[in-house]
Amino acid sequence: MIEVKNLEKKYFINTPNELRALDNINLKIEDGEFVALVGASGSGKSTFMNIVGALDRPTSGEYLIDGVPVHSMTQNELSDIRGKKIGFIFQSFNLMGRSNALKNVELPMLYAGITAKERTKRAKELLELVEMGDRVHHLPNELSGGQKQRVAIARSLVNDPSIILADEPTGALDSKTGDIVMNIFKKVHKEKKKTILIITHSIEVAQMTQRIITIRDGRILSDVPNTPIS
Amino acid sequence: MFFKENMVLALESLRSNKMRAFLTMLGIIIGIASVIAIISVGDSLSSSITTEMQSIGTNNIRIMVREKDNKFGNPRNRMNNPGSMLSSGASAEDKDLITIEMLEAFQERFKDQVAAISLNESRGTGQVKDERLYANVTVSGVNPGYISVNNVELINGRFINDRDTAGRKSVAVVSDKLVKNIFGSSINPIGQEIKLYETSGIKTYIVVGVYKYTDSDSFFGASSTSEKDAQTSIYIPITLAKQDTTIKNYSSAIIMSKTNVDTDKFTKDIEEYFSKYYETNPKWEVSVINMASQIETASSMLSSVSLAITIIAAISLLVGGIGVMNIMLVSVTERTREIGTRKALGAKNFHIRMQFITEAMIIALVGGLIGLVLGLLLGTLGSNLLGAAPSFSLPTIVLTVAFSMAIGVFFGYYPASKAAQLDPIDALRYE
Numbered sequence: 001m002i003e004v005k006n007l008e009k010k011y012f013i014n015t016p017n018e019l020r021a022l023d024n025i026n027l028k029i030e031d032g033e034f035v036a037l038v039g040a041s042g043s044g045k046s047t048f049m050n051i052v053g054a055l056d057r058p059t060s061g062e063y064l065i066d067g068v069p070v071h072s073m074t075q076n077e078l079s080d081i082r083g084k085k086i087g088f089i090f091q092s093f094n095l096m097g098r099s100n101a102l103k104n105v106e107l108p109m110l111y112a113g114i115t116a117k118e119r120t121k122r123a124k125e126l127l128e129l130v131e132m133g134d135r136v137h138h139l140p141n142e143l144s145g146g147q148k149q150r151v152a153i154a155r156s157l158v159n160d161p162s163i164i165l166a167d168e169p170t171g172a173l174d175s176k177t178g179d180i181v182m183n184i185f186k187k188v189h190k191e192k193k194k195t196i197l198i199i200t201h202s203i204e205v206a207q208m209t210q211r212i213i214t215i216r217d218g219r220i221l222s223d224v225p226n227t228p229i230s
Numbered sequence: 231m232f233f234k235e236n237m238v239l240a241l242e243s244l245r246s247n248k249m250r251a252f253l254t255m256l257g258i259i260i261g262i263a264s265v266i267a268i269i270s271v272g273d274s275l276s277s278s279i280t281t282e283m284q285s286i287g288t289n290n291i292r293i294m295v296r297e298k299d300n301k302f303g304n305p306r307n308r309m310n311n312p313g314s315m316l317s318s319g320a321s322a323e324d325k326d327l328i329t330i331e332m333l334e335a336f337q338e339r340f341k342d343q344v345a346a347i348s349l350n351e352s353r354g355t356g357q358v359k360d361e362r363l364y365a366n367v368t369v370s371g372v373n374p375g376y377i378s379v380n381n382v383e384l385i386n387g388r389f390i391n392d393r394d395t396a397g398r399k400s401v402a403v404v405s406d407k408l409v410k411n412i413f414g415s416s417i418n419p420i421g422q423e424i425k426l427y428e429t430s431g432i433k434t435y436i437v438v439g440v441y442k443y444t445d446s447d448s449f450f451g452a453s454s455t456s457e458k459d460a461q462t463s464i465y466i467p468i469t470l471a472k473q474d475t476t477i478k479n480y481s482s483a484i485i486m487s488k489t490n491v492d493t494d495k496f497t498k499d500i501e502e503y504f505s506k507y508y509e510t511n512p513k514w515e516v517s518v519i520n521m522a523s524q525i526e527t528a529s530s531m532l533s534s535v536s537l538a539i540t541i542i543a544a545i546s547l548l549v550g551g552i553g554v555m556n557i558m559l560v561s562v563t564e565r566t567r568e569i570g571t572r573k574a575l576g577a578k579n580f581h582i583r584m585q586f587i588t589e590a591m592i593i594a595l596v597g598g599l600i601g602l603v604l605g606l607l608l609g610t611l612g613s614n615l616l617g618a619a620p621s622f623s624l625p626t627i628v629l630t631v632a633f634s635m636a637i638g639v640f641f642g643y644y645p646a647s648k649a650a651q652l653d654p655i656d657a658l659r660y661e
Contacts, residue, residue: 083576
């Protein structure tokens with residue numbers, strides 16, 4: 001479960017062009033929820049994602065993952081949180097070009113200090129889950145965009161995180177492969193009971209989730225449940 | 231272990247940029263190769279110098295008559311003698327040379343210091359023949375002191391003695407090799423006659439002694455001619471060798487000091503002693519050199535040359551290290567997004583720093599290893615060219631490898647820290 005209380009993020013503090021990127025955000029996402037965060041560019045959704053992803057610290061307010069306060073952590077502690085509690089999925093996949101699919105999936109476990117044998121076992125299992133079991137030894141440049149994103153989804157799951165954070169996961173894909181990737185998300189949600197937060201500006205993508213949060217000018221505009229179209 | 235993963239990553243990164251990695255390594259390759267080559271050539275040279283020194287004997291002092299250096303001479307002298315500037319080809323006359331009487335007087339004066347005086351008159355090459363049997367020789371006229379100064383090992387009979395020189399007796403000391411060629415193994419050569427054919431004529435000698443032939447005896451002949459044809463020295467009384475020549479006195483002699491004598495001081499004494507004979511001589515003087523100081527000079531020259539090249543190698547390593555740093559900075563910039571991703575996936579600053587330091591270390595280490603192999607090859611080649619046996623020391627090799635790794639760590643640290651301190655958000659956004 002993640003919880004955000006009175007979250008504020010300001011840039012250029014105490015200068016004439018002070019910018020309030022996030023303004024008094026309050027939010028709670030329960031375990032196993034499948035949520036979309038929608039907003040136009042400049043709405044503050046990237047800033048929000050950076051804080052939720054433990055890449056950045058808020059100016060004020062609280063952020064808790066499973067009840068643990070993250071907002072006051074040191075850089076090293078944040079690294080740990082990123083590695084173990086958060087699974088990142090990027091628009092441009094961000095796979096290691098020189099490593100094969102298996103090694104890419106193993107990477108977060110390496111930083112988490114998991115043994116080589118366990119790493120390989122878990123990575124293979126998750127590649128099977130995302131239907132990439134037959135591409136284990138392929139390099140990223142031998143994979144299509146949809147396949148790369150599936151490897152990235154497997155990678156995000158390896159340390160059994162509390163939340164999967166997907167930033168425009170279908171943004172670099174055509175609609176057909178985008179649908180395949182979204183179906184993988186649904187499968188992960190259903191089979192692994194994972195909390196998934198998808199940041200997107202696409203209404204179609206948002207329609208596939210169970211809850212849609214809209215953000216504008218650094219504030220939550222709406223937060224509504226949604227019946228996913230399947 | 232994490233280190234192993236970093237090694238794999240580093241090697242993968244090298245493999246994907248082979249040319250760039252090689253060019254980066256070049257400075258380190260050149261630096262390490264030259265250090266290794268110089269050390270091994272220097273080691274083998276100095277060990278061969280030491281061997282030579284022991285064979286010549288450190289307590290041998292050479293005295294030589296040489297032309298006075300006109301540059302520092304009396305200017306009036308030069309004007310009186312305009313030809314003297316060009317007179318380097320002139321030969322000294324008997325009156326300018328060292329006489330037997332001078333040497334005897336010297337030996338009497340310094341009898342506590344002098345162990346032996348060696349005189350040697352080379353008469354060139356010849357052949358000892360007995361019908362179809364033959365042996366090639368170089369003929370040397372020697373005095374009795376020659377044997378102890380030059381470490382001739384007598385295995386049969388006796389060496390040339392005072393009575394031989396005084397009486398100009400036709401006796402000879404020959405090598406065991408010559409004995410084998412002429413007499414075979416069944417006849418005792420002592421007392422036998424041999425016929426020596428020289429350009430000046432044929433003479434008969436009686437063999438009085440046999441010495442053990444060693445390779446160094448015929449330095450140049452040994453490898454190029456067959457075993458049987460190799461030249462060995464035949465020693466005859468020096469007075470006999472001088473009989474047909476116009477010059478009766480000696481242009482050089484080797485004085486062997488007794489073992490407990492301070493050679494450097496004794497060298498000065500000798501110089502002083504003989505100089506008095508030459509004070510009034512307008513053209514000639516004596517020069518006294520002790521072998522130990524000569525070898526010392528050669529060694530110190532060698533070590534200063536080594537030092538110079540070592541400094542150049544050190545500069546090359548420095549440049550190589552800067553090259554590594556430069557390429558690592560490029561690599562960090564190129565891989566900003568990768569670094570951002572790694573951080574998002576849980577990498578701590580420490581992990582990123584280690585990754586890049588390992589990569590820099592691997593570049594330097596691979597360069598160091600290539601340099602090491604190249605240096606060993608060059609060292610062997612150089613030693614062979616100089617005629618010394620190549621010598622390699624394991625500590626040097628280990629030290630070199632360790633040093634190249636250290637260069638990698640030192641010059642990789644700054645780029646690696648830069649990478650480690652990247653802000654993950656900025657790094658992820660980097661295009």
